Amino acid sequence: MTFLELLFILIIGYYFIYLILWLILDCNVELWYNTYFGLPISSMRGQVVWVTGASSGIGRALVLILAKYGVRLVISARRENLLELLKKDCLEQANGLLSEDDILVMPMDVLNISQHEAYFDRVIKYFGRLDVLVNNAGRSQRASWEEIKVQVDRDLFELDVFSVVNLSRIAVRYFLQLRNVRGHIVTTSSIAGLCPVPFSATYCAAKSAINAYLNSLRLEQSGIDVSIFCPGPIATDFLQEAFTAVPEEMYGKSTKGQKRMSAERCAILFATTIANKLELSWCGLFPVNFLANATRYPGLAKIIFKFMGKSTMNKIREGKL
Ligand SMILES: NC(=O)c1ccc[n+]([C@@H]2O[C@H](COP(=O)([O-])OP(=O)(O)OC[C@H]3O[C@@H](n4cnc5c(N)ncnc54)[C@H](OP(=O)(O)O)[C@@H]3O)[C@@H](O)[C@H]2O)c1
Incomplete structure (x- = not known):
């Protein structure tokens, strides 16, 4: 066998193994590897982590x-x-x-941006430090693109983008003053922020926007760790409070009976992402994880999404396939 033939077989083998992993795993390969060979979640013992949106779903888990x-x-x-x-x-x-003293219950409406500094000061006063800020509070959306009122665009961005950016800026200013400690900004984004999904235009835009903000932060401030965690469909109550096309309206549907990853499994993958300070991770059951992997290759994603069409994409997203 010539060197070129060997090289060709190795390259084909490499992509073949990756394709198999895309099909069988419930998260990206780097995250899966870290669940076995990376730092365990227990390595964070004693750190102070602030989680917004902790009362239910992914944040709670x-x-x-x-x-x-x-x-x-x-x-x-x-x-x-x-x-x-x-x-x-x-x-x-x-x-x-x-x-008891190791857990601070701090009720907070993240939309109350003028109070963010005061909330942050309270955390520092209480623990004397903060190691990780997890921006998890957020709401999804179900609406047809052309029906969405611009007030909904504004309201959704206020919650899923501007409140996150404002609180993160306060945290980043604090982290930058620290010596010998690297602060960590973590945000729950979505696979909808990696590739568009139907009937959630504002939500897709908001999660893409927050990804862009955080990628810029990572570029500018190499002394701070930034992790973006992108779940696919997870079994939480988030469709109850999802935005629609009309201001103040809530979608009010349940995710019961849909094929979705459990919040508990999602939380293990999320915590592993944080412990290992992974820059970008995602998770989802088949075929969501396969499709999320494909989105990293725009040419491949274009072919797959064109072949599937919006109705199949929507069925996958709603856990009906
Ligand atoms: N479930 C999924 O399929 C999925 C997929 C991708 C991404 N995500 C993302 O995951 C995150 C958590 O969603 P989830 O699925 O766990 O839904 P969830 O159970 O509805 O949780 C949303 C959390 O956000 C909090 N929240 C909402 N508005 C708030 C506000 N104004 N101020 C403070 N807290 C607020 C809620 O608490 P209160 O109501 O008590 O304030 C709740 O704890 C969101 O960012 C969502 O976009 C979810």
Whole structure:
């Protein structure tokens, strides 16, 4: 066998293995590798992590898994009663690794941007430090492109983009003053921010925008770690409060019975992304993960999405395929 033939076989073999991994894994290859060979979630023990949108869904599941490994927590959302219940569950999960004082319940509407500095100061005053900010609060959308009122575009961007950018800027200014410690900004984006999906134009734009903001931050500030985590369809209640085309309206549907990754599995992958400071990760059940991988190759994505059409894409997204 000549050297060129060997090289050809190695290249084909490499892509073949990748294709198989795309088909069988529920996350990107780098993240999957790190779940086995990267830093364990327990490596974050003792760190202070602030999670917004902690009262339900992905945020709640993430907080529980971090508590299990002794990570000190600030938990924020609007529903204080759910946060108090979550604190109890966290202490149970921690099994002695955390005490009451290690979890700060801080009710907060992230839209209240003028109060962000005050919330941040409260965290620093309480713990004396912050290691990781996880911007997770957010709402999705279901609406036809041409029906969307511009007020919905504004409201969704206010929540999913501007509140995240504002809180992150405060955190970045704080992290930049620290010596010998690297601050970490983490954000829950979406696969919808990596490639457009139908009937969620503002949401796709917002998640793409937040990705762009954070990629710019990473470029400008090499002393800070920036992680973007992009879930596919996850079994949470997020369709209840999803935006529609009309201001103030909520979609009000359940995800029950749909094929979606569990919030618990998503949280393990999310926590692994944070522990290993991965720049970009995504997760989703087949075929979502396969398609998410394909979006990294624009030419391939164009062919696949053209072949599938918007109705198939929508069925996959709604967990009906
Ligand atoms: N589920 C999915 O399929 C999926 C897929 C991709 C990305 N995501 C992203 O994952 C994140 C979490 O969503 P989820 O699926 O876990 O939905 P969820 O269960 O509805 O959680 C949303 C969280 O955001 C909080 N929140 C909403 N508006 C807020 C505000 N104004 N101020 C403070 N907190 C606010 C909610 O708490 P309160 O109501 O108590 O304030 C809740 O804790 C979102 O950023 C979403 O875009 C979800």
